[in-house]
Amino acid sequence: MSSANSERGKFITLEGLEGVGKTTNRAFVEKLLAQHNIDFVGTREPGGTPLGETLRDLVLHSAGNMQDETELLLMTASRVEHVANVIEPALSLGQWVLCDRFLDASIAYQGAGRELGINRIVDLHTMMGVTIEPDLTLLLDMPVEAGLARMSARGQPDRIEKETLAFFERARAAYLQRALEAPNRVSVIDASGSLESVQLSVKAALMPLLKTA
Ligand code: Z5A
Numbered sequence: 001m002s003s004a005n006s007e008r009g010k011f012i013t014l015e016g017l018e019g020v021g022k023t024t025n026r027a028f029v030e031k032l033l034a035q036h037n038i039d040f041v042g043t044r045e046p047g048g049t050p051l052g053e054t055l056r057d058l059v060l061h062s063a064g065n066m067q068d069e070t071e072l073l074l075m076t077a078s079r080v081e082h083v084a085n086v087i088e089p090a091l092s093l094g095q096w097v098l099c100d101r102f103l104d105a106s107i108a109y110q111g112a113g114r115e116l117g118i119n120r121i122v123d124l125h126t127m128m129g130v131t132i133e134p135d136l137t138l139l140l141d142m143p144v145e146a147g148l149a150r151m152s153a154r155g156q157p158d159r160i161e162k163e164t165l166a167f168f169e170r171a172r173a174a175y176l177q178r179a180l181e182a183p184n185r186v187s188v189i190d191a192s193g194s195l196e197s198v199q200l201s202v203k204a205a206l207m208p209l210l211k212t213a
Helices: 022-035 050-061 068-092 103-113 118-127 144-151 165-181 195-210
Strands: 011-015 040-044 096-100 136-141 186-190
Touching: 011 022, 011 103, 022 040, 022 096, 022 136, 022 195, 040 068, 050 068, 068 096, 068 103, 068 118, 103 118, 103 165, 136 165, 136 195, 144 165, 165 186, 186 195
Parallel strands: 011 096, 011 136, 040 096, 136 186
Antiparallel strands: none
């Protein structure tokens, strides 16, 4: 991989509901970045820092009830740590950052899924100084039930995975609305086809950015 340089790196996020293939396609994008000699950091939310990973465990696996607002604050706290300690430093060094979920996830899950309101999520992040926007968001999209079916073979669901179909439908609609509002940033990928066809679409969406490297 090339060494870090003084030009600011690019920030790429992967978004979408459960089972759409974020983890699978993250590995594919990492391979593409390496093939283009791009120095990058691969990371995820919630998590991405030692404290963020502890917060992830709390928010996904705490027993008993958790207030929706508490869930939002834990996601946001993880993001504040992540931006300050991982994302911004890497981008400043010229490294690219590939992140499995970011602010769009809070808008979809807490803003729409939990019905806390999208403006509240945006205002909270602005208040916390999290104003960075991805250069490209790959939104993997497919019908909710099909994504959940892909996940059915996995073990115990976490707190959020136990949510209702209506919750995930609201989250999906909010993701698609984000894409409509920011078509230059968000590329919607049909994730329902074969892995090969999805990866072709992912590669096509990445190409303009890769050409700038
Ligand atoms: N959350 C939130 O509420 N608010 C926030 O701000 C943030 C997150 C940041 C953790 O996310 C939870 O946190 C998540 C949202 C919430 N909650 N839930 N529920 P996560 O990203 O760690 O977990 P996840 O969304 O549940 O991801 P996942 O379970 O790992 O799914 P995935 O990464 O999208 O899918 P995958 O593991 O790549 O693929 C799933 C299976 O499908 C696997 O067997 C693959 O081999 C298969 N697959 C993948 N692509 C294909 C195709 N094209 N065809 C056939 N089979 C395929």
